[in-house]
Amino acid sequence: MSDGSSTITPTTLCAAILAAQILGAQISIAQAFDDATYPDLKGQWTRITAPGQPAFDPSKPRGREQQAPLTPEYQAIFEANLADLTAGGEGLWPGYTCRPPGMPALMTAYEPMEIIVLPEVTYILIDHIHDTHRRIYTDGRDWPENLDQDIEPTFVGYSIGRWSDENGDGRYDVLDVETRHIKGPRAYDATGLPLHRDNQTVVKERIYLDGADPNILHDQITVIDHALTRPWIVTKSYRRNPNPRPDWQEYICAENNTHVHVGQENYFISADGYLMPAKRDQPPPDLRYFNQTRK
């Protein structure tokens, strides 16, 4: 103690801790992903909706009562689709052929959702029609210059995200996402609410945990689309499964799909394995390529 070099003073203590923190921070940046910086979105998320086939806006009934702000042209397309559904057709919802719903409908989470948060990318995995591996890039990238020319559009689209710490507690709490470059055909839900066929849709999202209940997740979705007269904003919510080891089940649309699409027509497969009409008085398929001398 005589030379003072080993005396512990508040200053040396702070310096030592600071040095260790800097050291720790350097190790952390180089090698480790610090979960404490990001919200805990682990686990299995299930949509919170009314029972039955979910609507795009979970706060309103399905169909016309969604009050989707469609342009007159697309309102007419939607009405024709509703008439087709009433007649036994499948309307504009592509799911019956096992094509994926794409953005933004996939965020309805027809099957449970898993979210993996890494510094550079957030993955959203929904085991529905084996369609949905969303990658939201949070590595600071801009839209690729050649996005429209060189990269094939996809049903999930190309998503860029940005984390923000809105309450200033040193931890991120909101993921803002913008999604572009989406492929069609798409609809908002199974009632066939259409998106514009030009596929210029832009989807903006704010994904955040509920302020009161950390086991509730919200996704505020703003859809900008030429079939709409104004941006359409809905908020979807999801509840976390309390089981730390949830059961993930496969949903294989193509397994036992009884829809058959031939040309422009949709038919059914009967329980005994025969083709049957989906609509009253629907003509059978044209069999011109078969040798009709056989029975």
Next chain:
Amino acid sequence: MRSSIGLIALAAVTIATAAGGQAFDEAKYPDWSGQWRRPADVGNQWDSSKPARRGQQAPLTPEYQAIYDANLKDQAEGGQGTDPTYTCIPDGMPRAMNVIFPMEIVIQPNITHIMIEYLSMLRRIYTDGRDWPENAEPSFMGYSVGRWIDEDGDGRYDALVVETRNLKGPRAFDASGIPLHADNETVVKERIYLDRADPNVLHDEVTTIDHALTRPWTVTKNYHRERSPIWLEAICAEGNQHVRIGAESYMLSADGHLMPAKKGQAPPDLRYFNQSRK
């Protein structure tokens, strides 16, 4: 000074302990990030070191060899044989590891996800020390339990050893229809590791134990890394030209009509249609 150093060490340990509960130490795990593709010169056969079809020399039991031979005959006539994936059901395990379309691997301490672009096939390999679950629904990708191993003792894991059970069918090893047993009691064991000489090459040594085989069948799959990938989608149901009606498989013509898949194939039975219409 000694006390100061001790203090720094203490503080560092404290921080490390705090981080242990919250942070994922990537330094312990191998870097398998990026996009993994099968080598350009590799086809879609199961054992990429051998020619396709009978050249695979799959160790099938006589019963399943006969099933395979009948399948090859059916395929030669335009049928699909015992390859069930033309209806857009997933490859399942072990065939998914053919990685016909690219693969991403995301490693976290308790779980490793394998995402394969084709049909968005997703594998979850649990590395949290769990045992096999009771009463789980079988699935095409199966239930996978893994264990990380530090084989060279350098303090960093280098191999992921995986066992997959609880599989669902129908499945085949590859598009030539090499069958797995209808009892679906397949067990797949894998050892996934980076090439020692080239860290941009990943190997998966896959051993399949199945009642259609006379012995475990071990093959090694190889994948090459793309560091700056573009991820696309491979949606089987989009533009699928196969139509299955009952036990028969037909094709769709370019002009949207049903057509036979085999020579002389009978048209579908239209008994449920009102045939008084044209």
